[in-house]
Amino acid sequence: MSKTKRRTYDDSYFNYGFTCMIKSGIKVPQCVLCMKVLANDSMKPHKLKQHLRTKHAEHMDKSKPFFEAKERELKRAKLDSTGSFHIQAQAITEASYALSYRIARDEKPHTIGETLVKPCLLECTQIILGDTAAQKIADLSLSESTVKSRIDDMTADIKRQVIEKIKSSPMFAIRLDESTDVASILQLMVFACYVHRETIEEEFLLCSPLTETTTAADVMNMVSDFFSKEHLDWGKLIGVCSHAWLSY
Structure with missing residues (x-):
């Protein structure tokens, strides 16, 4: 049985704003501007350049040292709990809970998050704030299973709070x-x-x-x-x- 060919990272990919990270034991490219992680088969110059051109056109003329500096910021953010990467991830999770709460409160089907709410958010954000802001919304998880999990988490938390009040x-x-x-x-x-x-x-x-x-x-x-x-x-x-x- 033939093994799936895995592409390797090249240092020249910094020219397109991409560093490398290990995901499930496989090297994958990660954009140092929006933190988006692509699949291993996207480790091709033309695909990385296309991402830079379509998502970060304003940085097309930036040199390799600029992207290397962005990578250092990204690494610091991942290590520092007060960094922008951590704050953004925390905000995305909080938004997911807030929207799941509204879906539950209004007794709407869990699928509405992925089929209606998120597409509306993406379209409005892209029109009003642009592609970079829309990319952050794209990371927002509102799948049926995620919404159910968020609602279960909130239910368990409310129950815990009530029981603690009763005990006290x-x-x-x-x-x-x-x-x-x-x-x-x-x-x-x-x-x-x-x-x-x-x-x-x-x-x-x-x-x-x-x-x-x-x-x-x-x-x-x-x-x-x-x-x-x-x-x-x-x-x-x-x-x-x-x-x-x-x-x-």
Whole structure:
């Protein structure tokens, strides 16, 4: 079986604004201006020059020392957590979370991020701010799996904050409710009321399906398992409110 031919980096590629980095054990070209990483098969002068001409036309007349200086800045930025590379990556991630939050809040399908939101952002940014700014938007990940992952992360973080507030509260109470989802499965919902900074707050705590029966024993076991898993103190629980739908 023949091996895939891997292209090697040449120092002359600095003339087109490209340095070299190792990705998954393979040498790949990286632009020192926008940090974009190309595939190994793009390690050809005409392809690198095309990137420089289409993405950074204003730097077409720059010499090799200019790009070498940009490479040094890039390396410092990667090593320094306060560098521009780190800040840009952090901003892109933050933007991804912000947009995922809006998608979840407005109950839109997760695919809308990649099929509508990002293309609109790219087009508007390119028109208003130009190609360099649009390139930063291009690095923004809004795929369906990314949006779902961001929403899961935010959900877990909110849950963690609520549980920490309950643990720090001198006392708390819970309210049990129910709702039937689109699959006609009964969902047990638990709301917690607690004291935080001398103010009484109520937050959503738990939602779990009651797939078989809805007896008090089933509900108690589900709540007890949650308390045990999250290490909530039963001694601080001062009240439980439930609806008549629970079977005893």
